[in-house]
Amino acid sequence: MSIxxxxxxxxxxxxxxxxxxxxxxxxxxxHGVISASSEESFPRRIxxxxxxxxxxxxxxxxxxxxxxxxxxxxxxxxxxxLGHARGVCMYESVVAESEVREYATRLVKKRVTGSGAxxxxxxxxxxxxxxxxxxxxxxxxxxxxxxxxxxxAIEMEVExxxxxxxxxxxxxxxx
Amino acid sequence: MSIxxxxxxxxxxxxxxxxxxxxxxxxxxxHGVISASSEESFPRRIxxxxxxxxxxxxxxxxxxxxxxxxxxxxxxxxxxxLGHARGVCMYESVVAESEVREYATRLVKKRVTGSGAxxxxxxxxxxxxxxxxxxxxxxxxxxxxxxxxxxxAIEMEVExxxxxxxxxxxxxxxx
Numbered sequence: 334m335s336i337x338x339x340x341x342x343x344x345x346x347x348x349x350x351x352x353x354x355x356x357x358x359x360x361x362x363x364h365g366v367i368s369a370s371s372e373e374s375f376p377r378r379i380x381x382x383x384x385x386x387x388x389x390x391x392x393x394x395x396x397x398x399x400x401x402x403x404x405x406x407x408x409x410x411x412x413x414x415l416g417h418a419r420g421v422c423m424y425e426s427v428v429a430e431s432e433v434r435e436y437a438t439r440l441v442k443k444r445v446t447g448s449g450a451x452x453x454x455x456x457x458x459x460x461x462x463x464x465x466x467x468x469x470x471x472x473x474x475x476x477x478x479x480x481x482x483x484x485x486a487i488e489m490e491v492e493x494x495x496x497x498x499x500x501x502x503x504x505x506x507x508x
Numbered sequence: 509m510s511i512x513x514x515x516x517x518x519x520x521x522x523x524x525x526x527x528x529x530x531x532x533x534x535x536x537x538x539h540g541v542i543s544a545s546s547e548e549s550f551p552r553r554i555x556x557x558x559x560x561x562x563x564x565x566x567x568x569x570x571x572x573x574x575x576x577x578x579x580x581x582x583x584x585x586x587x588x589x590l591g592h593a594r595g596v597c598m599y600e601s602v603v604a605e606s607e608v609r610e611y612a613t614r615l616v617k618k619r620v621t622g623s624g625a626x627x628x629x630x631x632x633x634x635x636x637x638x639x640x641x642x643x644x645x646x647x648x649x650x651x652x653x654x655x656x657x658x659x660x661a662i663e664m665e666v667e668x669x670x671x672x673x674x675x676x677x678x679x680x681x682x683x
Contacts, residue, residue: 335664338606339657341649342593348647350654352639354661361639364650375589383596390604398601399656400594402610409584414550416591417598418517419575421558424596426573429565431513435577464527464536472523474516475539479525481574482514486529489510 336362338395345369347382351393363393379420380427434485441484456480511537513570520544522557526568538568554595555602609660616659631655 334355341348346369351362367385369378390398405413426433439449446459457468457476463483468476509530516523521544526537542560544553565573580588601608614624621634632643632651638658643651 335661337657337660337664339653339655339660340597340601341652341656342590342597343649344589344593346647346649347593347597348649348651348653350650350652350657352654352657352661354664357665359639359658359661361641361654364643364646364654366647366650375592379592379596382593383600386597387600387604390600390606394604395601395606397607397609397660398597399609399611399660400597401616401652401656402612403587403590404612405587409587412578412580412584412588413591414519415517415578416588417550417554417595418519418522418557420592420595421554421599422515422517422522422561422573422575423592424599425558425562425565426515426570429562429569431565431570432572434572434574436574437577437579441576464534466536468539471539472521472541474518474521474523475525475541476523477525477576478514478516478523479527479536479539480514481516481576482512482525482527483534485512485514485572485574486510486527486534489512489529490532 335397336393336395338389338393338398340398340400342382342400344375344378344382345371347386349386349389351395374433376423376427376433380424383424384428436481436484436488441480444484444487445480453477510572511568511570513564513568513573515573515575517557517575519550519553519557520546522561524561524564526570549608551598551602551608555599558599559603611656611659611663616655619659619662620655628652 337352337354339350347367350364353360353362367382369381423433442451442456443449446455453473457473460476460479460483461468512527512529514525522542524541525539528535528537542557544556598608617626617631618624621630628648632648635651635654635658636643
């Protein structure tokens with residue numbers, strides 16, 4: 334006996350279909366969808382899919398999960414794969430109750446190096462100076478990640494200063 | 509005090525950078541990568557990222573997770589979003605110890621309706637007949653998911669018959 338779960342994932346609606354196969358006998362067990370409200374933020378929607386799908390897996394304990402194989406061009410293909418990794422990280426972030434923020438690379442590079450067109454090595458060198466630590470020899474992905482964190486830290490600082498300014502001069506905040 | 513985790517996700521290497529911000533003081537806490545071996549299957553790689561990233565989140569309990577905002581064209585954008593949903597479902601499938609299988613839609617449609625170019629409604633109607641149940645009015649994503657499960661069920665059946673044939677006729681399997 335074997336339980337097969339067919340899956341049609343989407344960021345709004347995810348289809349679920351469950352069959353039970355016993356020798357040559359195929360029996361319908363369940364079909365339905367997981368819906369994620371488009372009013373929610375994208376990370377929350379992705380996490381709702383994860384949380385609900387976990388419940389579906391616990392309920393049916395499928396032997397196999399079957400999904401559509403997707404063929405895309407070379408560039409779209411790598412974006413698609415990146416989407417998978419990103420979705421999982423977003424999901425876990427929301428589960429861990431961390432806020433999720435996104436910034437464009439160009440802005441991060443500009444903040445760290447002064448130029449939105451800086452390369453990854455220039456970002457690493459600028460970060461070394463800004464944070465006072467050695468990064469050369471570290472993975473470039475790790476310093477890219479640090480640059481994102483640094484960018485947000487400065488954004489927070491700026492926000493705090495603006496709020497403080499408004500507190501000190503209430504008229505200004507009303508303009 | 510605020511903990512900011514910068515994240516540079518990838519299906520092979522995911523960069524992590526952690527900063528601690530206390531008033532205007534920005535301190536480096538950690539940087540490193542999560543690597544997923546390219547020898548593993550894609551679902552296993554995606555799940556390794558999820559499992560390892562969960563540990564990272566538990567260790568640093570960031571207030572904010574910061575990721576790169578990505579701009580793509582309209583079509584690539586929807587593929588990218590789909591990638592997120594798909595990645596999360598793959599991850600949960602592997603965590604739940606289900607095998608993950610992928611099939612091209614064309615093959616599934618051909619098996620269910622006789623034509624690889626059938627539309628979603630034709631798939632739904634054909635499935636009603638094959639499984640002996642009423643699907644009209646159900647979400648089309650759910651019947652697409654059922655079609656995937658059905659396709660795999662038949663694949664398993666074919667595989668079993670081929671194996672049996674080889675067992676009954678050992679010479680045949682040696683050819």
